Amino acid sequence: METALAKPAVVTRAEPLGKREQTKLQNRELILAAARQVFAELGFGATTVRDIIRATPLASGTFYNYFKSKEEVYQAIQDDVALAIRPRLREERIKAKTVEEFISSTFRTFMDFVADDQVNFRTIRHTADTTRVRLDTPEVIAGFEELREDIEKAINEGVFPPIDADFLMAAIVGVAFEVGERMILRERRDPAAAATFATALLLGGIRTLPHVAHPAARTGTA
Amino acid sequence: METALAKPAVVTRAEPLGKREQTKLQNRELILAAARQVFAELGFGATTVRDIIRATPLASGTFYNYFKSKEEVYQAIQDDVALAIRPRLREERIKAKTVEEFISSTFRTFMDFVADDQVNFRTIRHTADTTRVRLDTPEVIAGFEELREDIEKAINEGVFPPIDADFLMAAIVGVAFEVGERMILRERRDPAAAATFATALLLGGIRTLPHVAHPAARTGTA
DNA sequence: CTCAGAAATTGACGGCGCGTCATCCATCGC
DNA sequence: GCGATGGATGACGCGCCGTCAATTTCTGAG
Numbered sequence: 143m144e145t146a147l148a149k150p151a152v153v154t155r156a157e158p159l160g161k162r163e164q165t166k167l168q169n170r171e172l173i174l175a176a177a178r179q180v181f182a183e184l185g186f187g188a189t190t191v192r193d194i195i196r197a198t199p200l201a202s203g204t205f206y207n208y209f210k211s212k213e214e215v216y217q218a219i220q221d222d223v224a225l226a227i228r229p230r231l232r233e234e235r236i237k238a239k240t241v242e243e244f245i246s247s248t249f250r251t252f253m254d255f256v257a258d259d260q261v262n263f264r265t266i267r268h269t270a271d272t273t274r275v276r277l278d279t280p281e282v283i284a285g286f287e288e289l290r291e292d293i294e295k296a297i298n299e300g301v302f303p304p305i306d307a308d309f310l311m312a313a314i315v316g317v318a319f320e321v322g323e324r325m326i327l328r329e330r331r332d333p334a335a336a337a338t339f340a341t342a343l344l345l346g347g348i349r350t351l352p353h354v355a356h357p358a359a360r361t362g363t364a
Numbered sequence: 365m366e367t368a369l370a371k372p373a374v375v376t377r378a379e380p381l382g383k384r385e386q387t388k389l390q391n392r393e394l395i396l397a398a399a400r401q402v403f404a405e406l407g408f409g410a411t412t413v414r415d416i417i418r419a420t421p422l423a424s425g426t427f428y429n430y431f432k433s434k435e436e437v438y439q440a441i442q443d444d445v446a447l448a449i450r451p452r453l454r455e456e457r458i459k460a461k462t463v464e465e466f467i468s469s470t471f472r473t474f475m476d477f478v479a480d481d482q483v484n485f486r487t488i489r490h491t492a493d494t495t496r497v498r499l500d501t502p503e504v505i506a507g508f509e510e511l512r513e514d515i516e517k518a519i520n521e522g523v524f525p526p527i528d529a530d531f532l533m534a535a536i537v538g539v540a541f542e543v544g545e546r547m548i549l550r551e552r553r554d555p556a557a558a559a560t561f562a563t564a565l566l567l568g569g570i571r572t573l574p575h576v577a578h579p580a581a582r583t584g585t586a
Numbered sequence: 587c588t589c590a591g592a593a594a595t596t597g598a599c600g601g602c603g604c605g606t607c608a609t610c611c612a613t614c615g616c
Numbered sequence: 617g618c619g620a621t622g623g624a625t626g627a628c629g630c631g632c633c634g635t636c637a638a639t640t641t642c643t644g645a646g
Contacts, residue, residue: 162593162642169594187435192632201596206634213409213495274505278496309561312546316538324534339531347565383613384622391624414603423625428605 170208172198177215186216186275221281227255228285235292241302246341248289249318253333253340256322276319286315317344392430394420399437408438408497443503449477450507457514463524468563470511471540475555475562478544498541508537539566 159167176197180189191212195205209215234247278286290311296302317340325336381389398419402411413434417427431437456469500508512533518524539562547558 160643165594165641190632191634202633203597203635204595207594210634217495274498274500276496276498280495283496306561308546309543309558310565312542313539313562313565316540316542317535318538320534320538321531324530336531339528340535343532343535343566343569346569347567387612388623412603413605424604425606425626426624429623432605 169200169204172200173205173208173215174219177212178219181216181219186212186277216277217279217281220277220279223259224279224281224285227251228288230255231285232288232292235289235296238296238301241296242341242345244292244296244301245314245344246337248314249337249340250334252318253322253325253337256326257331257333286311289314314344391422391426394422395427395430395437396441399434400441403438403441408434408499438499439501439503442499442501445481446501446503446507449473450510452477453507454510454514457511457518460518460523463518464563464567466514466518466523467536467566468559470536471559471562472556474540475544475547475559478548479553479555508533511536536566 173194177189177194180193180197184193189212191205192202194212194215195202198205209218231248231251234251235244238244238247290307293302293307293310297304297307321336321340325331325333395416399411399416402415402419406415411434413427414424416434416437417424420427431440453470453473456473457466460466460469512529515524515529515532519526519529543558543562547553547555
C-alpha cells in the first residue's frame with residue numbers, strides 16, 4: 143500500500159501541474175494499483191468495490207469520483223494493456239511484405255507480450271477455482287477489429303489471398319489466446335516455440351484456404 | 365425451457381418415484397429454467413441469486429437446498445450442454461481414419477451445435493453491454509482434455525503426424541469458439557461454411573507443422 | 587497575505603442482496 | 617391413523633452498494 147507510487151521522478155520536472163491535478167492523478171493510480179493487487183488475489187468475480195477501497199487510503203465516496211464500478215476499473219487496467227500492445231502489433235503487420243511476415247510477427251509479438259505480462263494475463267483469466275474466465279474490453283475488441291482491417295488491407299494489396307478476413311481474424315485471435323494460455327501454463331515458458339507453432343499452423347492453412355468470391359469481403363460489417 | 369430433456373418418456377409412466385423425489389426434480393428444473401431465462405436477459409455478471417429466485421415460485425431458502433450460488437447454477441447449465449455434445453464429438457473423432465476426417469468432423473459437429481444452440485452460446489457470452497465474457501466450466505474443460513487425448517491417440521496410431529498435441533488442442537478450441545462466435549453474429553448463419561473455413565485453415569497447417577521429437581509428447585501432463 | 591468560492595474528500599446512511607436457521611408442513615413408513 | 621423425517625419457508629443479521637450533506641483543501645483575485 144504505502145509502496146504505491148515511487149514516482150518522484152515520474153513527473154521528472156517542468157510539470158506545471160497544480161496540486162489538485164497532481165492528487166487526482168495520484169489517486170487514480172492508487173486505485174488502479176490496489177485493484178490490480180486485489181484482482182490478482184481474489185479474481186475478478188470475487189472482488190468487491192469495497193475490497194479495492196480498503197486496499198487504498200481513500201474513502202468510499204472518493205472511489206466513485208474516479209470509477210463507477212469494478213468493471214470500469216477492470217476496463218481501465220485492460221485498456222492500458224491493450225493500448226500498449228496494439229501499436230506494436232500494428233507496426234509489425236504494416237511493414238510485413240509477405241503472409242509469413244504478417245502472421246509470424248503477429249504471433250511473436252503477442253506471445254512475447256503474454257510471456258512477460260503474465261501478471262495481467264493470468265491474474266484475470268484465473269478467476270474462481272475451477273472456472274476459467276475471459277473478459278474482452280472494448281479497447282481489446284478494437285484491437286481485433288484493427289487486425290481485421292489489416293488483413294483486408296493485405297488482401298487488397300495482394301499480400302494475402304482473397305479469403306474471409308473476418309473469420310481469419312477470429313481464428314488468429316482464438317489461436318493466439320488459447321495457445322498463449324497453454325504456453326504460460328508450462329513450466330518452461332517458451333514464447334518463441336508457441337509463436338512458431340501458431341505461425342506454422344495457420345500459414346499452411348492460409349495457402350490452401352478456399353478463395354472468397356469478392357476480395358473486399360463484406361463479411362462482418364453488418 | 366420446457367424442452368430441457370429430449371426424453372419426454374422419462375416420467376411418462378411406471379416411475380416408482382415418491383412424491384418427494386418428484387418435487388425435488390421439478391424444483392431443480394424450475395430453478396435451472398428460471399436461471400437460463402434470467403442469464404439470457406441480464407447476462408451472467410448482472411444476475412443476482414435473488415433475480416433467479418424471483419423468477420421462480422420458490423422461497424429463497426429453497427434455492428440454497430439445490431445450489432450454493434449463481435456460479436453453481438451456471439455450471440449446471442453449461443455442463444448439461446457439454447455433456448450433450450462431448451459424446452457426439454468423441455464418436456466422430458474415434459471413427460476418423462484421416463486427419464481430414466478428424467478435423468472436419470470436429471468442426472462440423474461443433475458449428476452445427478453452436479448454430480442451433482445459440483440460446484446458450486449467445487446468452488452467456490453476451491454479458492454486459494460492451495464487455496465480452498467467456499466462462500469455461502470444469503465439464504467443458506474436460507471436453508478439451510478429451511480432445512487432446514484423442515489427438516494423442518491419433519498420433520500414436522499414425523493418423524496424425526507427431527506434433528504438439530497440447531498446442532494443437534488449444535488451437536482447435538480457440539478457432540472453434542472464435543469462428544463460431546463470428547458465425548452466429550452474421551445475418552446468414554452458415555455453420556457449414558464456418559466449419560469448412562476452420563477445417564481448411566487448420567488442415568493445411570497441420571501438414572506443414574514441425575514434427576516434434578518424441579511422438580507421445582509429454583507436453584501438458586505436468 | 588487574506589479570503590471567498592470552487593473542487594474534491596469524507597463517512598454515515600437507506601436500500602438491498604446475501605446465506606442461515608428456527609419453524610412449519612407434507613410425505614413417508616408403519 | 618400417527619409419529620418421524622426431509623424439505624420449504626421467509627424473517628433476520630450482516631455487509632456491500634452508491635449517494636450526498638458536511639467538511640476540508642486548494643486556487644486565484646484583490
